[in-house]
Amino acid sequence: MRKTREDTEKTRLGVIAAALKLFSSNGYSRTTLNMIATEAGFSRGPIHWHFRNKDELFEAVLQYSQEPLQQLVGQAQASADPVAGITLFIDEWFRLLVEDRWYRQSFEILLNKTELTDSMAATIRRERQLTRSMVEMLSRRLAEAADAGQLTLTDTAEDVALLLYSTLMGITQSWLFSPRLFSLAQQTPFFRRRLLAMAGVTPGARTAAQAPDKAHRS
Numbered sequence: 001m002r003k004t005r006e007d008t009e010k011t012r013l014g015v016i017a018a019a020l021k022l023f024s025s026n027g028y029s030r031t032t033l034n035m036i037a038t039e040a041g042f043s044r045g046p047i048h049w050h051f052r053n054k055d056e057l058f059e060a061v062l063q064y065s066q067e068p069l070q071q072l073v074g075q076a077q078a079s080a081d082p083v084a085g086i087t088l089f090i091d092e093w094f095r096l097l098v099e100d101r102w103y104r105q106s107f108e109i110l111l112n113k114t115e116l117t118d119s120m121a122a123t124i125r126r127e128r129q130l131t132r133s134m135v136e137m138l139s140r141r142l143a144e145a146a147d148a149g150q151l152t153l154t155d156t157a158e159d160v161a162l163l164l165y166s167t168l169m170g171i172t173q174s175w176l177f178s179p180r181l182f183s184l185a186q187q188t189p190f191f192r193r194r195l196l197a198m199a200g201v202t203p204g205a206r207t208a209a210q211a212p213d214k215a216h217r218s
Helices: 005-026 033-040 044-050 054-065 067-078 082-099 101-112 118-147 157-177 184-198 203-217
Strands: none
Touching: 005 033, 005 044, 005 054, 005 101, 033 044, 033 054, 044 054, 054 067, 054 101, 054 118, 067 082, 067 118, 082 101, 082 118, 082 157, 082 184, 101 157, 118 157, 157 184
């Protein structure tokens, strides 16, 4: 019986899911294609049908698992209110870490389980492009908020954006390394408040930006 396009995509996603699980638990170098095939319940044939080698599979794993982050950058930029866009980015960053296992595992792989080598050049380029897109989006939104009188910048928008991104990454790595150190879900309101204050958001603008979030949770 011929496989349908849906069957083929299901097999591909099954391989990606198995690889994501093993890369996040064992690391890239300690995970073999044989291990991934066993975890997925396939022979190595379907893996080689979809991916030329482990490097290409690794890139596909990160690209698929980080799609929500790429979408979030667009959503934060599209928000009519720049402070609301920044707030959305912060809240969704933490929510996805807590609730989306694939998204969370992609960070575990990159931050704690992988030695980035020359063979991963394409993956490294993509990750750096994604990083730049996040910092640039935050910088634009901060500049727009400053122009609208919603915050006061004592440093350049670029510098503050870099600080916000670096702080988000630091919180993420600390929590992934030691999840029992703090509850990310419970600490999200505190982190959001401090990050917005770090950005120079005025209390009135901060309250307005968070109003839709409170209504959504009720």
